[in-house]
Amino acid sequence: MAATEISVLSEQFTKIKELELMPEKGLKEEEEDGVYREKDHRSPGELEAECTAGALQDSVLEEELELVPASSEESEKHILTLQTAPFTSEAFELQDLSLLSIQQQEGGQVMVQQAGPGLLWLEEGPQQSLQQYLAISIQEELYSLQEMEVLQLHLLEDNVLASEESKLAGSLAESAGLTKLQERQEKEQLLLAERTKEQFLHLGAMPGDKGSDEIFLKISNLNVEEQEDQPIAVPANVEKAKSAKNQRQTKGAKRTFCCDVCVFTSSRMSSFHRHMKTHTSEKPHLCHLCLKTFRTATLLRNHVNTHTGTRPYKCSDCNMAFVTSGELVRHRRYKHTHEKPFKCSMCKYASVEASKLKRHVRSHTGERPFQCCQCSYASRDTYKLKRHMRTHSGEKPYECHVCHARFTQSGTMKIHTQQKHNENVPKHQCPHCATIIARKSDLRVHIRNLHTYSAAELKCRYCSAVFHERYALIQHQKTHKNEKRFKCEHCSYACKQARHMTAHVRTHTGEKPFTCLSCNKCFRQKQLLKVHFRKYHDASFIPAVYKCPKCDKGFSRWSNMHRHLEKCGSGQAKAAASGKGRTRKRKQTVAKEAARRDGVILAHCNLCLLGSGDSHASVFQGAGIAGACHHAWLIFMGFYHLAQA
DNA sequence: ATCTTACCCGCCCTCTGCTGGCCCAGC
DNA sequence: AGCTGGGCCAGCAGAGGGCGGGTAAGAT
Numbered sequence: 001m002a003a004t005e006i007s008v009l010s011e012q013f014t015k016i017k018e019l020e021l022m023p024e025k026g027l028k029e030e031e032e033d034g035v036y037r038e039k040d041h042r043s044p045g046e047l048e049a050e051c052t053a054g055a056l057q058d059s060v061l062e063e064e065l066e067l068v069p070a071s072s073e074e075s076e077k078h079i080l081t082l083q084t085a086p087f088t089s090e091a092f093e094l095q096d097l098s099l100l101s102i103q104q105q106e107g108g109q110v111m112v113q114q115a116g117p118g119l120l121w122l123e124e125g126p127q128q129s130l131q132q133y134l135a136i137s138i139q140e141e142l143y144s145l146q147e148m149e150v151l152q153l154h155l156l157e158d159n160v161l162a163s164e165e166s167k168l169a170g171s172l173a174e175s176a177g178l179t180k181l182q183e184r185q186e187k188e189q190l191l192l193a194e195r196t197k198e199q200f201l202h203l204g205a206m207p208g209d210k211g212s213d214e215i216f217l218k219i220s221n222l223n224v225e226e227q228e229d230q231p232i233a234v235p236a237n238v239e240k241a242k243s244a245k246n247q248r249q250t251k252g253a254k255r256t257f258c259c260d261v262c263v264f265t266s267s268r269m270s271s272f273h274r275h276m277k278t279h280t281s282e283k284p285h286l287c288h289l290c291l292k293t294f295r296t297a298t299l300l301r302n303h304v305n306t307h308t309g310t311r312p313y314k315c316s317d318c319n320m321a322f323v324t325s326g327e328l329v330r331h332r333r334y335k336h337t338h339e340k341p342f343k344c345s346m347c348k349y350a351s352v353e354a355s356k357l358k359r360h361v362r363s364h365t366g367e368r369p370f371q372c373c374q375c376s377y378a379s380r381d382t383y384k385l386k387r388h389m390r391t392h393s394g395e396k397p398y399e400c401h402v403c404h405a406r407f408t409q410s411g412t413m414k415i416h417t418q419q420k421h422n423e424n425v426p427k428h429q430c431p432h433c434a435t436i437i438a439r440k441s442d443l444r445v446h447i448r449n450l451h452t453y454s455a456a457e458l459k460c461r462y463c464s465a466v467f468h469e470r471y472a473l474i475q476h477q478k479t480h481k482n483e484k485r486f487k488c489e490h491c492s493y494a495c496k497q498a499r500h501m502t503a504h505v506r507t508h509t510g511e512k513p514f515t516c517l518s519c520n521k522c523f524r525q526k527q528l529l530k531v532h533f534r535k536y537h538d539a540s541f542i543p544a545v546y547k548c549p550k551c552d553k554g555f556s557r558w559s560n561m562h563r564h565l566e567k568c569g570s571g572q573a574k575a576a577a578s579g580k581g582r583t584r585k586r587k588q589t590v591a592k593e594a595a596r597r598d599g600v601i602l603a604h605c606n607l608c609l610l611g612s613g614d615s616h617a618s619v620f621q622g623a624g625i626a627g628a629c630h631h632a633w634l635i636f637m638g639f640y641h642l643a644q645a
Numbered sequence: 646a647t648c649t650t651a652c653c654c655g656c657c658c659t660c661t662g663c664t665g666g667c668c669c670a671g672c
Numbered sequence: 673a674g675c676t677g678g679g680c681c682a683g684c685a686g687a688g689g690g691c692g693g694g695t696a697a698g699a700t
Contacts (some may be wrong), residue, residue, distance in 0.1 A: 264697090271697065278696070298647065299695070306693065320691095325649060327692075334690055349688090355653060356688075363687070377685090383656065384685070391684070405682095411659065412682060419681080435679090441662055442679065449678075474677090 415439070433471055450474070 256265045257272035261279050266272045283293035285300035289307045294300040302323055305311070311321035313328040317336045322328045333339045333352045340350035342357035346364045351357045359381050362368070368378035370385040374392045379385040387409065390396070396406035398413040402421040407413040419425055419438055427436045428443040432451040437443040450471035457466045458473045467473040506512070512522035514529040523529040 266697080268698080271699095275697075295695080296646090302693080322691085323693075326651070329650075331691075352689085353653090354651085355655095356690095358653095360688075380686080382654085383658095384687090386656085388685075408683065409685095410657085411661085412684085414659085416682075437679065439680075441664095442681085444662075445664095446678075 256267055257269060258265045259272070259275060259279075264272075264275050266275065277295065283295050285294040285297055286292075287294070287300060287303055287307070289304065292303065294303060305323045311323055313323070313325050314321040315328060315331060315336075317332070320328075320331055320335075322331060330352060340352055342352070342354050343350040344357060344360055344364075346361070349357070349360050351360065362380040368380050370380070370382055371378045372385060372388060372392075374389075377385075377388055379388060390408045396408050398407040398410050399405070400407070400413055400417055400421070402417065405413075405416060407416065425438060427438060428440050429436050430443060430446060430451070432447065435443075435446060437446055451469060454468050454470065456468075458468065458470060459466055460473065460477055465476055467476065514523040515521070516523070516529055516533060518533065
């Protein structure tokens with residue numbers, strides 16, 4: 001005969017209830033690992049009582065503590081549940097609780113010894129099952145996970161008849177001077193709401209299987225709330241849950257099992273049990289491929305399917321297949337049924353998934369929960385923030401497979417490839433004019449700039465015409481293009497530009513407003529003075545000479561040579577010179593390169609007679625004739641050097 | 646125990662639109 | 673030869689579709 005000794009010191013206490021002979025159905029079933037798992041063996045009332053007992057503590061939950069061996073006979077199987085009871089010492093005048101021992105003796109008698117101040121009562125629960133309730137106080141330090149191992153309950157498993165137990169229960173309950181738990185439930189629940197600093201423990205002690213001598217003590221519920229000197233994190237919704245739970249229970253119409261940790265409720269015991277496991281870290285199912293663990297075998301199987309590529313759920317309308325049925329349903333909504341159950345209350349948007357609606361709603365609310373850590377940008381979803389971060393990192397993950405140019409976004413690369421490397425590039429025709437633009441967005445800019453109505457009057461710079469659309473103005477002004485609108489008052493001269501007329505009029509007046517500061521020579525035009533100064537007073541000036549590759553005629557300006565080439569024609573040089581889409585400088589460079597290929601001399605040094613395909617002095621410098629370059633200048637409007645002249 | 650359903654988060658993609666720098670033709 | 677305006681182009685952000693995969697709870 002062994003006894004249980006529990007040190008109980010605080011006001012908090014726990015009840016231990018022992019069920020009578022368990023029906024076979026209610027017993028644990030042995031699993032492969034030989035460990036007995038608890039089956040639902042209690043009545044709803046008992047379970048509900050358990051449910052009210054308190055919240056769980058993850059670190060302690062589900063620990064099974066082995067008790068002393070029980071009798072090998074089936075009739076001797078007992079379940080002893082150490083369960084929290086939300087009583088206060090004040091309510092039951094329980095004080096100075098300390099040590100208790102339970103001794104179940106031969107003949108079914110249960111001896112309870114109070115090694116210190118304490119309390120034990122037995123009660124008869126529903127379905128005539130014997131329940132023993134032991135009220136103990138919990139020493140704070142005692143009920144940590146490790147210290148539970150210290151706590152030992154020793155039950156003497158003798159033959160106990162249910163009737164005898166019942167009698168004994170009644171006797172002990174009476175002797176304890178307590179009423180049944182059920183009669184106090186409402187009061188307990190009210191007290192529970194007030195007891196924010198209590199510690200609750202729920203232990204289930206269960207016998208072994210047939211022929212087993214073992215009894216397991218299962219810690220299935222431990223509610224530890226904030227201690228005075230040891231704050232413990234408790235979900236904020238616990239009190240809320242309790243409140244809601246109480247409301248439901250007082251209705252009494254239907255049994256509900258309420259989680260004390262969260263707001264979960266269920267009418268099913270199995271669901272409740274399964275739910276309670278979610279408050280633990282227990283994940284016994286291990287993936288042998290990646291060592292990830294899962295709570296259930298189903299989760300593990302689905303996970304393993306992702307490794308193996310097994311996709312049992314096949315779409316009947318296409319060849320897609322999925323790991324889970326949920327994925328298939330979602331796919332069918334997206335692709336085939338177009339069912340969109342999640343509808344926005346602010347617009348017509350509807351989505352297949354709730355998360356999409358949630359994301360969409362942010363476009364109404366303006367909420368941007370994802371803040372960039374390096375700038376003020378915040379995005380409405382995680383992907384945009386991730387994409388944005390590339391602007392800080394400089395990462396360009398997308399590469400053009402043709403030219404290997406890199407891009408930050410896939411769309412940008414796609415457009416690049418389309419525009420640069422595809423032959424059939426879609427073009428966008430402006431609906432208002434003949435303009436064709438490669439990109440739609442640029443067409444939009446075009447329309448905005450040129451075809452948008454302007455309230456302000458847009459006046460023609462050549463006449464009095466007025467327009468309200470820029471495109472119309474431009475088209476109108478082009479009609480003035482070839483007009484020689486400026487006519488000389490003194491002669492028949494006419495020109496297109498006002499500045500030309502100004503210069504012309506000076507031929508009549510003799511005015512020469514531009515004076516050379518070096519030699520006082522005067523000029524009618526600023527440009528003429530500029531040319532003069534360069535030619536006679538600027539030692540560093542080396543005039544360019546553009547030489548026709550066909551007839552060797554030289555030109556001081558590339559544009560002049562270009563005009564000449566149009567008439568003269570010269571293979572590559574002409575082709576290069578007529579290249580469209582190039583800048584003036586680029587055209588010059590291309591023409592020079594072509595000339596060099598043709599062996600054409602564009603310029604000569606006036607001193608050393610060196611000829612070059614390039615007109616720039618750097619060519620002579622590069623040839624090592626530095627001395628010549630400083631004083632040399634190339635023939636202006638000619639193709640031989642000064643010495644020859 | 647298993648299937649089904651729902652929810653959630655994450656990732657990637659596409660389409661879209663705006664912006665500003667660059668290039669170039671025209672003036 | 674300089675200025676200007678318009679097209680080209682890449683960068684970047686907004687919005688939304690579709691799927692992968694984990695988790696939990698109801699139903700069977």
